[in-house]
Amino acid sequence: MTERIPCKTEGCKATILPTTAAKTGGYCMPCHQEQERQKRQAYIEKHRKTVDLYEGLTDPVDILKIMHAPKQYDPLIQYAPYPLSKEQLYVTLTTDQAARMLSFAEDLLKEDDADKTDIAENILLSLVCYRNDNIAAVLPKLLEQGIYHPAILFKDATPEIRDHLIRQVEWDDDNRNHILLILGWIGDSEVINQFREWRSNPPKWVDKLYVAPEIYALDAGWELTSDGGRRDLINGMNYAIEKAKEPKHSRTEAHAADFLTNSISTCPWCSGKLITLMDVNANHSSLAYLNLQTERLRVETCERCGCFGTIYMDLDRDGVPTWSRLNREPDYLRIFDEEDYGYDPAAWNLTLSDEPRSPFYAAIWTLSQPDSQIGGHPSWVQDAEYPECPCCHKRMRFIGQVDWADFDNYGEGIFYMFLCAEDMMTATLYQQS
Numbered sequence: 001m002t003e004r005i006p007c008k009t010e011g012c013k014a015t016i017l018p019t020t021a022a023k024t025g026g027y028c029m030p031c032h033q034e035q036e037r038q039k040r041q042a043y044i045e046k047h048r049k050t051v052d053l054y055e056g057l058t059d060p061v062d063i064l065k066i067m068h069a070p071k072q073y074d075p076l077i078q079y080a081p082y083p084l085s086k087e088q089l090y091v092t093l094t095t096d097q098a099a100r101m102l103s104f105a106e107d108l109l110k111e112d113d114a115d116k117t118d119i120a121e122n123i124l125l126s127l128v129c130y131r132n133d134n135i136a137a138v139l140p141k142l143l144e145q146g147i148y149h150p151a152i153l154f155k156d157a158t159p160e161i162r163d164h165l166i167r168q169v170e171w172d173d174d175n176r177n178h179i180l181l182i183l184g185w186i187g188d189s190e191v192i193n194q195f196r197e198w199r200s201n202p203p204k205w206v207d208k209l210y211v212a213p214e215i216y217a218l219d220a221g222w223e224l225t226s227d228g229g230r231r232d233l234i235n236g237m238n239y240a241i242e243k244a245k246e247p248k249h250s251r252t253e254a255h256a257a258d259f260l261t262n263s264i265s266t267c268p269w270c271s272g273k274l275i276t277l278m279d280v281n282a283n284h285s286s287l288a289y290l291n292l293q294t295e296r297l298r299v300e301t302c303e304r305c306g307c308f309g310t311i312y313m314d315l316d317r318d319g320v321p322t323w324s325r326l327n328r329e330p331d332y333l334r335i336f337d338e339e340d341y342g343y344d345p346a347a348w349n350l351t352l353s354d355e356p357r358s359p360f361y362a363a364i365w366t367l368s369q370p371d372s373q374i375g376g377h378p379s380w381v382q383d384a385e386y387p388e389c390p391c392c393h394k395r396m397r398f399i400g401q402v403d404w405a406d407f408d409n410y411g412e413g414i415f416y417m418f419l420c421a422e423d424m425m426t427a428t429l430y431q432q433s
């Protein structure tokens with residue numbers, strides 16, 4: 001039997017065969033591999049270059065084209081980031097520059113190449129979401145290529161495309177789901193009539209769907225009412241919730257808006273403190289449409305139990321929230337561990353942006369933008385879900401959302417906030433990937 005020799009690394013207990021020792025210079029395989037890894041790392045650090053792909057560029061269209069292009073991964077290259085994010089740049093484009101991005105996307109689509117089509121889709125989504133631009137001109141090209149998704153791209157489709165899709169949904173089993181979502185996003189009087197018609201006389205293909213056709217409208221932020229009309233569940237005014245530039249005590253706007261502060265109330269399910277997701281002046285332009293009689297609109301929830309189900313709060317005449325007696329404890333609530341909450345949202349010092357943004361800015365969760373906002377369209381991580389008001393049994397309106405990932409590197413998941421203004425009741429829901 002061959003005698004094994006000890007690995008040369010101090011403190012390593014491994015023994016190795018002489019043949020291994022000859023190859024590695026006397027080290028065991030794991031130690032040898034670690035040495036190689038360190039050598040490689042040192043080499044990379046010594047030789048790594050920072051490459052600034054944006055150097056000398058001033059035209060935002062050129063800059064965006066580079067941002068959209070896939071970057072070759074090379075450990076020896078570190079790419080210098082551009083000072084503005086993609087979505088920030090999109091917002092600054094002039095009409096002419098946005099039109100150039102649109103025709104660039106059109107050219108990419110013509111190449112009929114999967115990677116280029118992905119880039120084109122991303123550009124189109126950015127134009128639609130961040131700028132609310134009308135991209136109807138490229139929609140025939142998308143349909144020609146069999147692209148029906150994401151449905152929001154089609155929200156400004158022409159009547160010709162709408163009528164074409166209303167006919168197609170009758171026979172196209174493969175794309176029916178996507179087409180119904182698209183029709184929801186178009187959401188004009190013809191679509192409303194069609195949804196009403198399908199509700200009164202369900203076509204044969206309804207059996208193949210998981211939900212009734214008119215439920216597809218929820219994805220686009222509205223519902224078909226019992227009398228067959230359109231009721232919007234979202235509001236177009238949209239303001240970002242962002243980190244405040246000044247410390248809280250020096251802010252002068254008389255606390256127009258506060259987010260993620262500790263409440264004095266306690267959760268009856270887990271006995272933890274509730275969190276105030278938002279506390280905003282009810283006259284702020286993002287909320288004025290609600291015509292509230294209270295000075296503030298405050299939404300509270302339990303940060304822990306709220307991840308497992310809807311939490312309703314009653315608002316009294318002064319807008320002070322209390323835990324609703326109509327809350328139903330979920331069957332499943334995890335045992336909470338203080339260590340799960342390694343951050344303190346109350347320390348984030350958040351405020352509302354001064355400038356409104358596109359209603360659809362955060363509508364696609366998988367794009368790169370921060371999602372936290374008052375108003376606008378929700379960033380559904382899962383399916384669209386509007387809680388029912390336990391008093392009047394109508395769907396509650398979406399009033400805003402907080403995405404933990406916007407403020408904490410380890411944070412994830414979104415709290416969605418809803419209101420029934422008639423019954424002065426708020427609700428929260430939570431979704432994560």
Ligand SMILES: [Zn+2]
Pocket residue numbers: 007008009012013014027028029030031032
């Ligand atoms: Zn070793």
Ligand SMILES: [Zn+2]
Pocket residue numbers: 267268269270271272302303304305306
């Ligand atoms: Zn709780």
Ligand SMILES: [Zn+2]
Pocket residue numbers: 389390391392393394420422423
């Ligand atoms: Zn209600």
